[in-house]
Amino acid sequence: MHPISDKELDRLFRQRFDELGVEPADTVWGKISDQLGNQKNDKKSFSSFWMAAAGIIVVLSAGLWLFRPVEVIKLQGVAQVKEENIPAPAISEPLEEVLSKPLNKDDLNEIAAVPKIEASEKKAAEPVAQVKVQEIVKPQIEKDVIVIAANKDKVPVIQESKQKLVISQPDSFDKVTDEVVYAKSITKSDLTENIQAEDALTTGQRKIKSIGSLVNFVIAKVDRREDKIIEFKDGDEGSELAGLNLGLVKYRSRK
Amino acid sequence: MDLDHRNTIDSLLEGCKRGERKAQESLYRALASRMMGVCMRYAKDSYEAEDVLQMGFVKVFQKVSEFRGEGSFEGWIRRIMVNTAIETYRKNLRSLNVVDIDEVYDQPQSTFDMSGLELKDLLKLVQELSNGYRLVFNMYVIEGYSHKEIAEALGITEGASKSQLSRARSILKEKILKMEGLNYASNIG
Numbered sequence: 001m002h003p004i005s006d007k008e009l010d011r012l013f014r015q016r017f018d019e020l021g022v023e024p025a026d027t028v029w030g031k032i033s034d035q036l037g038n039q040k041n042d043k044k045s046f047s048s049f050w051m052a053a054a055g056i057i058v059v060l061s062a063g064l065w066l067f068r069p070v071e072v073i074k075l076q077g078v079a080q081v082k083e084e085n086i087p088a089p090a091i092s093e094p095l096e097e098v099l100s101k102p103l104n105k106d107d108l109n110e111i112a113a114v115p116k117i118e119a120s121e122k123k124a125a126e127p128v129a130q131v132k133v134q135e136i137v138k139p140q141i142e143k144d145v146i147v148i149a150a151n152k153d154k155v156p157v158i159q160e161s162k163q164k165l166v167i168s169q170p171d172s173f174d175k176v177t178d179e180v181v182y183a184k185s186i187t188k189s190d191l192t193e194n195i196q197a198e199d200a201l202t203t204g205q206r207k208i209k210s211i212g213s214l215v216n217f218v219i220a221k222v223d224r225r226e227d228k229i230i231e232f233k234d235g236d237e238g239s240e241l242a243g244l245n246l247g248l249v250k251y252r253s254r255k
Numbered sequence: 256m257d258l259d260h261r262n263t264i265d266s267l268l269e270g271c272k273r274g275e276r277k278a279q280e281s282l283y284r285a286l287a288s289r290m291m292g293v294c295m296r297y298a299k300d301s302y303e304a305e306d307v308l309q310m311g312f313v314k315v316f317q318k319v320s321e322f323r324g325e326g327s328f329e330g331w332i333r334r335i336m337v338n339t340a341i342e343t344y345r346k347n348l349r350s351l352n353v354v355d356i357d358e359v360y361d362q363p364q365s366t367f368d369m370s371g372l373e374l375k376d377l378l379k380l381v382q383e384l385s386n387g388y389r390l391v392f393n394m395y396v397i398e399g400y401s402h403k404e405i406a407e408a409l410g411i412t413e414g415a416s417k418s419q420l421s422r423a424r425s426i427l428k429e430k431i432l433k434m435e436g437l438n439y440a441s442n443i444g
Contacts, residue, residue, distance in 0.1 A: 017397050
C-alpha cells in the first residue's frame with residue numbers, strides 16, 4: 001500500500017476544501033434576519049423616545065413664545081399723542097349734526113374732527129348755542145359713563161379716564177358754561193377714542209388670555225392629575241406658564 | 256474567487272455598514288454557500304454548522320463598521336466564521352466527553368448538496384475526527400495558523416497542538432487508505 005506523506009495529505013484537503021460550498025437550510029437567513037431585526041427594533045424604540053422628547057421641547061418652546069408677556073402699556077401714550085396733535089380748528093359740519101350722530105365704528109374717522117368743532121365753538125361763545133350743545137351732549141356723556149362703567153372691571157386703564165369724567169360731571173350740572181360743555185365734549189370724544197382703542201387692544205389681550213385658559217380647559221379634560229402636564233395662568237401681562245409636569249421633570253410657578 | 260463575485264461582495268459592504276437589510280441579505284446569499292463550507296469543516300454535522308453560520312453572520316453585520324478594508328471583505332468574514340467556530344468549540348469543551356473514533360463512525364450524517372462525491376467524502380472524514388483533532392487540523396492545514404496561534408486560540412500548549420495535528424493526520428490517512436483502497440493513488444496524483 002502506498003504511504004501518504006503529510007504534505008500530500010495537507011495538499012489534498014487544502015485544494016479540495018478551497019472549492020467547498022454547502023447550501024445551508026433556507027431557514028438560516030430568517031433566523032439571522034430575526035436576530036438583527038430585534039436589535040434594530042430596540043434601536044428604533046430608543047430613537048423614537050428621543051424623537052418624542054424633542055417633539056415635546058419644540059411644542060413647549062413654541063407655546064412659551066406664543067404666550068410670552070405682551071406689553072399693553074402704550075395705551076395712554078397713544079391717547080395723549082392724539083390730544084396733542086389736534087390740528088387747527090376747521091368746521092366742516094354744524095355741531096348739532098355731528099353730536100347728534102350716533103357714534104359707531106363707521107364714524108371712527110370723524111372722531112378726530114369732533115374736538116376741532118368744539119374748539120372753534122369755544123371761540124364763538126354764544127350762550128344760545130351753548131345751551132343747545134349742552135342739551136345734546138349731556139345724555140351722551142351719561143351714556144358714555146355707563147359704557148365706561150361697564151368696561152371698568154375689564155379695562156383697568158380706562159378707569160382713570162372715567163374718574164376724570166366723574167370729577168367733571170358735577171360741574172356740568174352746576175355751571176352751564178362753554179368750558180364745561182367743551183371739556184365734557186372733549187372728554188367724551190377722547191373717551192370714545194380711548195374706549196375704542198382700548199376695546200381693540202383688550203380684545204387682543206382677551207384673546208391671548210383665552211388661549212391660555214382654553215389650553216388649561218382642554219388639558220383639564222385630558223389630564224386628571226393635580227399637576228397638569230402644562231398649565232397657564234392669566235397674569236397682569238397676559239398668559240404665563242404656571243406649571244409643567246412631564247413626569248420626571250416638574251415645574252410650578254408659585255407666584 | 257472570480258473578479259465579478261469579489262466586486263459584488265465589495266459593493267455590498269457600504270449597504271451593510273448602513274444596516275440596509277437588502278444589502279445584508281444579498282451578502283448572505285452571495286457567501287452563504289462558501290461560509291457554510293467553512294463551518295462544515297469545523298462542525299461535526301450540518302446542524303452545528305448552521306448554528307455557527309448564523310452566529311457568524313450576525314456578528315458580521317454587527318461588526319461590519321469595524322472592517323477597515325485591510326485584506327478582502329470575504330477573507331474578513333471567513334475569519335469571523337472560523338473564530339465563531341472556535342468559540343463554539345471552547346464553549347462546548349467542558350460538556351463534551353472524549354469520543355472514541357469508532358463511535359464517531361456510527362454517527363448519522365445529515366444529507367446536503369455537494370459539488371463532488373470525493374469532496375463530500377473528504378469532508379465526512381474531517382467531520383468524523385474528534386472535536387479537538389478537527390479544529391487543529393482545519394486551523395493548521397486549511398487556514399494556515401501556526402501551532403503557536405492555535406495554542407493561544409484553543410487554550411492548549413503548542414506541544415498539544417502538534418501532537419493533535421499528528422494524530423489527526425494519521426487517522427485521516429488511515430481512513431483514506433481504507434476507503435479508497437488501492438485506487439487512492441490515482442486521486443491524489
